[in-house]
Amino acid sequence: MGTLSAQPAAPSNMVRLYDSLFVDISEVANLHYLEYLSDIRRDSGEAYFLTQLPDSQFIAHPTGSLLEHPAYRFRPVIGLSYTQVLNFCRWRSAKATQIYNQRYAKGKQTYTLTYRLPTAQEWMVAAAGGLDPGLYPFGLTHIELVTGDTQPKTLINHKADRLKHFVLEDVYAGLPNPLGVFHAAGNVAEMLQEEGVAKGGSWWHRLEDCKLRHQQQYDRPQAWLGFRNVCIIRLNNP
Incomplete structure (x- = not known):
């Protein structure tokens, strides 16, 4: 595989981190994971499909x-193990590579897209x-949104008090x-x-x-744990 002489176009739902490395602008949602489940149920069979379902205690x-x-289609997918997420990444890599090449491949110059979990640095x-985490510890210039006469809305979905119920945005x-x-x-906290x-x-x-x-830290699926992907694009036959 070769290096890219020009910066490749961003894959769907992603923004460039640097060069040919991209990151999801959002956490992976239920809608995205349902597409994965639908594909593997058709292509890999019922037995494998059942092993990829989220832990039922967290999605009941x-x-x-x-x-x-329907109301949770764009909420982050939860209840997954690290291994299930890696399997999703492999499926997404193959699926996205096919779609990307249909749009951008030219002759023998094709692309390979590899999705994975980000490193801590990425x-x-x-x-x-682009902000300094020392000055902006949440990655935002402000963490409250004031609208009209209402109370300021906190932009960080966190546990404000011990009585807070399960709420995904x-x-x-x-x-x-x-x-x-x-x-x-x-x-949701995001796997690395x-x-x-x-x-x-x-x-x-x-x-x-x-x-x-x-x-x-986690050692099993959790109701508070999700993920987003990074993707690297490589050029074949440069």
């Missing part, structure tokens, strides 16, 4: 499942969005950071390439824990 809903509920670059809700990335801090480590805090964590330089 009185009318069925949070994963499939995640920090995306989450800070739309992955595109609120304001993005200067890079265009939504919910780097809060909503290093297994068992996440960053960003979540609806379940205190505001202090949602600062970009903090991290969270």
Whole structure:
């Protein structure tokens, strides 16, 4: 595989971190994961499909499942293991490579897209969005939004008090950071390439824990744990 002489176009739902490395502007949502499940059920069979379902204790809903509920289509997918997320990344790589080449390939010059979890450094670059985390610890220039005469709305979805119930926000809700990335801090903590480590805090964590330089540990699926991908694009037959 060769290097790219010109910067490639950004894949869907992504923004450039640098050169040919891109990051999702949003956390991976239920809608995205449902597409994965639909494809593997058709192509890989029922047995494998069942191994890729989120942990039912985290997606149970009185009318069925949070994963499939229309009101939760754009909420971050939760209840996944590290291994399930890696499987999703492999599927997304193959799927996106096919779609990208249909649009951008020229003759024998084709592209390979590889999706994976970000390293801690990559995640920090995306989450800070060009701001200094020392001055802007949540990756935003301000963390409250004032609208009219109402109380200021906190832009970080965190656990404001011990009575807060389970609340996930739309992955595109609120304001993005200067890079265009939504919910780097809060909503769901995001898995890193290093297994068992996440960053960003979540609806379940205190505001202090949602600062970009903090991290969270996990050893199993959680209601507060999700992910976003980075993608590297390589040129074949340059």
